Amino acid sequence: MMEPLARAYEHSVAERPKDGGLFGPGSIVWRVHRDRSFPLAAIRSLMVQALHPLAMAGVAQHSSWQRDPFGRIAATAGYVLTVTYGDTAAAESAAARVRAVHTHVNGTDPVTGLAYQASDPELLLWVHAGMVDSIVHVVQRYGRSLDAADADPYVAETARFAEIIGVPAARVPVSVAALREYMESVELRQITPAASEAIAIVLDPPGLDDESRDLWRDLGQVAVGTLPPWARSMYGFAEPPPELLERAPVRQLIGALDFAFESLPGVLEARERIELRMRE
Amino acid sequence: MSRARKPGPMLQSRLGRGAALARLALRIGGRYVAGSPRLIFASVERRGELRHELALRTADDVVEELGSMKGALMKLGQMASYIDEDMPQTFRSAMARLQHNAPPMTPELASSVVVDELGDAPERVFARWDPLPFAAASIGQVHRAITREGRAVAVKVQYPGIARTITSDVKNVALLRRVAAAAFPGLDTRSLIDELGERLREEVDYRLEAENQEMFAGYYEGHPVIHVPHVVPELSTARVLTSELVAGSRFEEVLEWSQPERDMAAETINRFVSRSLYRLHAFNGDPHPGNYLFHGRGRVSFLDFGLTKHFTDEDLAPLADAVRFLVIENDGDGFRVSLERAGFLRAGAPVPTSAVVDRFGLFYQTVFRDAPMTITPAYASAIVRRFFDAKGPLAPYSDVPRAYVVLQRINLGLYAVLGSLRATANWRRIAEEIWPFVSGPPSTPIGEAEARWEQQRQGQGLSLDRTA
Numbered sequence: 245m246m247e248p249l250a251r252a253y254e255h256s257v258a259e260r261p262k263d264g265g266l267f268g269p270g271s272i273v274w275r276v277h278r279d280r281s282f283p284l285a286a287i288r289s290l291m292v293q294a295l296h297p298l299a300m301a302g303v304a305q306h307s308s309w310q311r312d313p314f315g316r317i318a319a320t321a322g323y324v325l326t327v328t329y330g331d332t333a334a335a336e337s338a339a340a341r342v343r344a345v346h347t348h349v350n351g352t353d354p355v356t357g358l359a360y361q362a363s364d365p366e367l368l369l370w371v372h373a374g375m376v377d378s379i380v381h382v383v384q385r386y387g388r389s390l391d392a393a394d395a396d397p398y399v400a401e402t403a404r405f406a407e408i409i410g411v412p413a414a415r416v417p418v419s420v421a422a423l424r425e426y427m428e429s430v431e432l433r434q435i436t437p438a439a440s441e442a443i444a445i446v447l448d449p450p451g452l453d454d455e456s457r458d459l460w461r462d463l464g465q466v467a468v469g470t471l472p473p474w475a476r477s478m479y480g481f482a483e484p485p486p487e488l489l490e491r492a493p494v495r496q497l498i499g500a501l502d503f504a505f506e507s508l509p510g511v512l513e514a515r516e517r518i519e520l521r522m523r524e
Numbered sequence: 525m526s527r528a529r530k531p532g533p534m535l536q537s538r539l540g541r542g543a544a545l546a547r548l549a550l551r552i553g554g555r556y557v558a559g560s561p562r563l564i565f566a567s568v569e570r571r572g573e574l575r576h577e578l579a580l581r582t583a584d585d586v587v588e589e590l591g592s593m594k595g596a597l598m599k600l601g602q603m604a605s606y607i608d609e610d611m612p613q614t615f616r617s618a619m620a621r622l623q624h625n626a627p628p629m630t631p632e633l634a635s636s637v638v639v640d641e642l643g644d645a646p647e648r649v650f651a652r653w654d655p656l657p658f659a660a661a662s663i664g665q666v667h668r669a670i671t672r673e674g675r676a677v678a679v680k681v682q683y684p685g686i687a688r689t690i691t692s693d694v695k696n697v698a699l700l701r702r703v704a705a706a707a708f709p710g711l712d713t714r715s716l717i718d719e720l721g722e723r724l725r726e727e728v729d730y731r732l733e734a735e736n737q738e739m740f741a742g743y744y745e746g747h748p749v750i751h752v753p754h755v756v757p758e759l760s761t762a763r764v765l766t767s768e769l770v771a772g773s774r775f776e777e778v779l780e781w782s783q784p785e786r787d788m789a790a791e792t793i794n795r796f797v798s799r800s801l802y803r804l805h806a807f808n809g810d811p812h813p814g815n816y817l818f819h820g821r822g823r824v825s826f827l828d829f830g831l832t833k834h835f836t837d838e839d840l841a842p843l844a845d846a847v848r849f850l851v852i853e854n855d856g857d858g859f860r861v862s863l864e865r866a867g868f869l870r871a872g873a874p875v876p877t878s879a880v881v882d883r884f885g886l887f888y889q890t891v892f893r894d895a896p897m898t899i900t901p902a903y904a905s906a907i908v909r910r911f912f913d914a915k916g917p918l919a920p921y922s923d924v925p926r927a928y929v930v931l932q933r934i935n936l937g938l939y940a941v942l943g944s945l946r947a948t949a950n951w952r953r954i955a956e957e958i959w960p961f962v963s964g965p966p967s968t969p970i971g972e973a974e975a976r977w978e979q980q981r982q983g984q985g986l987s988l989d990r991t992a
Binding site: 280388453455458459492495497498499500502503504516519520523 | 577
């Protein structure tokens with residue numbers, strides 16, 4: 245489950261990039277996207293994004309999700325990392341590939357009966373907002389790379405993510421408040437069977453042995469605890485006990501998982517490449 | 525000894541399964557496997573190998589790098605690697621990679637610790653101060669310096685903030701147990717985690733290490749081949765430990781030396797282990813080769829007393845009895861009773877004494893016969909493998925009592941070191957010199973020199989033996 249992520253990490257952070265990419269080593273995006281709390285932010289992102297029935301239908305009906313959910317997650321992680329740390333050419337060609345794939349992703353959501361197109365800027369904006377909002381929330385709460393003063397500038401920097409995938413610049417929120425206001429304004433938010441199934445797999449992946457499952461479930465519980473109340477109630481999850489959500493034990497849990505992740509081939513080296521470029 | 529190990533086939537299927545979390549670290553395959561698996565914890569002792577370009581700049585960096593369980597898990601893996609033979613090759617190499625890559629502090633950060641601890645900048649506290657560390661320590665780094673009195677010293681400086689984060693991390697026993705269970709399935713990790721907590725709490729206070737090091741240094745004062753550097757107490761605190769600087773060859777270099785030189789080095793290490801245990805009732809529980817420096821003709825300096833374990837007379841008596849019954853008196857029943865007293869074997873277990881002798885006698889193989897014997901790496905790992913074989917009839921009735929967890933590491937670590945050196949000696953004769961219940965005559969040139977040292981000390985009323 246972690247190996248595809250490790251490979252994505254290794255490949256997204258090039259050894260000899262031609263330039264600093266879309267953001268550059270001095271950006272807040274660079275600093276925040278290597279935070280060790282990132283996996284938790286990713287789980288929360290998926291949980292939020294899945295609550296748009298059309299976005300969820302596109303994933304459920306077209307991608308490799310059913311066959312290989314964690315491969316699909318690793319592909320998304322690799323995309324985010326490439327756009328972040330890759331050089332401009334790598335970031336742009338990754339975005340072009342995703343846009344090309346999206347042109348073929350069209351269909352009808354069985355629950356709402358609505359037609360969707362993956363290239364619809366409104367769907368892309370929802371997915372973007374779910375990601376950025378989750379990163380802001382989780383990294384501020386459990387990471388160390390984003391203080392309150394940098395939250396708005398971070399959201400503004402990430403607008404590039406939305407733009408290169410096809411969202412008009414004028415539509416992209418550039419502050420935390422605008423981001424949350426936008427999310428609350430989206431009317432088509434509801435739980436579907438596809439979302440329930442997908443999130444069940446994320447929170448309790450098949451094939452884990454008992455001991456590893458306990459660790460992963462703890463992480464899932466924390467992710468549930470970070471959800472906005474509307475999202476948690478759509479899933480029907482109870483609010484986790486507050487002691488589970490305290491910063492110190494959550495950081496210990498993240499640290500333990502990160503320790504395992506970092507020991508996989510290529511991860512430490514990729515992180516060092518990022519660090520060295522940020523220090524230049 | 526992992527008595528709680530689950531049956532073999534189940535263990536195997538668990539290991540072979542494709543999706544595990546923390547245990548992924550164990551299965552990274554042969555890519556990074558080091559040549560001598562037990563030796564990879566050797567500390568980084570070449571300045572050029574330290575990753576100065578990635579230096580930790582703030583206490584916050586330190587906590588990010590080694591806090592949030594990372595330092596604690598690294599230690600856990602290191603401890604487990606001594607008692608878990610199923611998967612450690614890959615695990616150890618993964619750990620070594622992480623440890624090897626642990627960056628040093630910037631000169632400014634290290635200096636700030638010295639200011640906090642010794643009251644002034646290192647350039648003023650010492651006559652000369654090397655701002656770049658020459659070695660990494662588990663929770664700090666080591667600088668060369670010259671004191672105002674002109675002594676060359678090694679100054680170990682602890683990472684700022686590490687004590688607090690590690691203390692808090694080892695309190696999260698529930699998480700440690702889960703990680704340990706995922707990382708070492710089948711191994712009874714409870715005593716390991718208790719031991720980890722205790723060791724780490726001790727390790728973060730350098731004053732304890734200073735006290736232990738001084739005890740060893742005092743005991744071995746004037747010894748012909750064993751050298752323990754003295755602490756400079758006025759320049760040592762809870763987070764700074766200053767001791768005499770030692771120059772010597774590293775273990776990796778000794779592996780290239782002639783066989784007679786390696787035999788002598790091995791003999792000294794063996795003597796240090798036995799003598800410390802039987803005569804001083806203490807041992808440095810971290811027997812990795814990075815803690816040794818070699819000077820030729822059997823002379824060895826022993827460094828790093830951060831994991832010293834003291835044994836009470838009650839801890840030691842059954843062990844001494846076991847060896848005496850088994851090896852000297854050839855009395856299997858007496859041997860068995862000693863093991864039961866120590867808690868290794870449940871009393872009244874329905875197994876024949878011959879099986880007990882066969883199983884637990886493993887640790888005494890090198891001292892069974894009065895003859896020269898060569899310890900090879902293959903022999904060392906075969907011993908360990910047999911020792912951890914969970915299929916034996918004794919498995920349900922055996923345990924490792926808490927007091928002996930460290931001792932186990934000593935023994936296994938010692939076999940690994942001697943095996944790497946391919947050392948030959950009459951280990952029995954050497955042991956008999958040191959066993960208090962034999963106190964045999966010197967059997968080697970080093971033994972003769974040691975005997976003269978002992979006589980001298982006794983003549984001066986200086987013997988510090990607890991069993992003299």
